[in-house]
Amino acid sequence: MYFGLEGCRGLHGNTSRTMLSKNTLKYLTSLRQKKYRDRYEVFVAEGPKLIQDLIAAGLKLESLYTTDSSVFSEMTSEVISAAELKKISNQKTPNTAFAIFKRKSVTELKEQGLVLALDSIQDPGNLGTIMRLADWFGVNDIVCTQESADCYNPKVVQASMGSLARVQLHYMADLPAWLAQTDLPVYGGFMQGENVYQTALPENAVLVMGNEGQGISKEASASIDTKLSIPNFGAGQESLNVATATAVLLSEFKRSIGK
Structure with a gap:
């Protein structure tokens, strides 16, 4: 992972309590800027429902941070504190979960319909x-x-x-x-x-x-x-x-x- 993300343990139901390192915090907050989203070809999504919808649609999850691991019992997540979530969130009132997804492939423009x-x-x-x-x-x-x-x-x-x-x-x-x-x-x-x-x-x-x-x-x-x-x-x-x-x-x- 970029900037040394901690605690990844596979893909199904693995959860660990972690503290965000300075490098991880720097990486996550850098994604507020387009140039870094473009560089790493990723984007941020927040909130359990949106994150689950994107996963169900087939987008590739890179990392997941949450204050409530029970919501994501079947996938890898890193449990962080509410204070840490607030640091990385783009929302005034963070919604328990913060995820990084890989961008989807660009398909050809179909001039029909x-x-x-x-x-x-x-x-x-x-x-x-x-x-x-x-x-x-x-x-x-x-x-x-x-x-x-x-x-x-x-x-x-x-x-x-x-x-x-x-x-x-x-x-x-x-x-x-x-x-x-x-x-x-x-x-x-x-x-x-x-x-x-x-x-x-x-x-x-x-x-x-x-x-x-x-x-x-x-x-x-x-x-x-x-x-x-x-x-x-x-x-x-x-x-x-x-x-x-x-x-x-x-x-x-x-x-x-x-x-």
């Missing part, structure tokens, strides 16, 4: 929620600009609620160029556009969602075939949160297919 394209979605909570939505609506592939939040950011991982294991993100240096060359029809979410509730939507398409503050860039907009809007039936709000808008549009794509 509904593909979601994210133009600089920078808020980790929004990205994690959009990943959950993609998982819910059966969208396997999400294309992102390099400016989008890192899908392995601890806040994204927590917000994705295990969907990280089931959807594939593809980070691209030039999203507009990809949109220009794809054979799929390209739709985009805009404040002004065709009423999504009155538009027939195809099974195979790209749906582009834009940055929280700026929307879809001009460069990406140039390749959008159809602009979709969600009509405002009230008078108190000027816009929807991007994750909320994504939920509505994904739902309408799936509903249109089922007609």
Whole structure:
């Protein structure tokens, strides 16, 4: 293990009480930074349910630290104190368990079905929620600009609620160029556009969602075939949160297919 992690004893039901060494503590806290997550090709997940969901989905567990070993009776875990968990946790209120997982392999982007394209979605909570939505609506592939939040950011991982294991993100240096060359029809979410509730939507398409503050860039907009809007039936709000808008549009794509 990196930085000399202590106490590993196989894979089924082995638990030991340990104190985190300075090197281990340094390694675990370094993973708050993208450059170290990239270097070691790992990510952090916290909380028994999320950790168990990721394991059940087939992701490889590298190490597991917990204040309650009874929750993980069938796998290797290192029992640490609540004070130690607080030192390594990314949460204000740590949730009894902290795990390091190896990243999953990147699969090839399949330009079929509904593909979601994210133009600089920078808020980790929004990205994690959009990943959950993609998982819910059966969208396997999400294309992102390099400016989008890192899908392995601890806040994204927590917000994705295990969907990280089931959807594939593809980070691209030039999203507009990809949109220009794809054979799929390209739709985009805009404040002004065709009423999504009155538009027939195809099974195979790209749906582009834009940055929280700026929307879809001009460069990406140039390749959008159809602009979709969600009509405002009230008078108190000027816009929807991007994750909320994504939920509505994904739902309408799936509903249109089922007609």
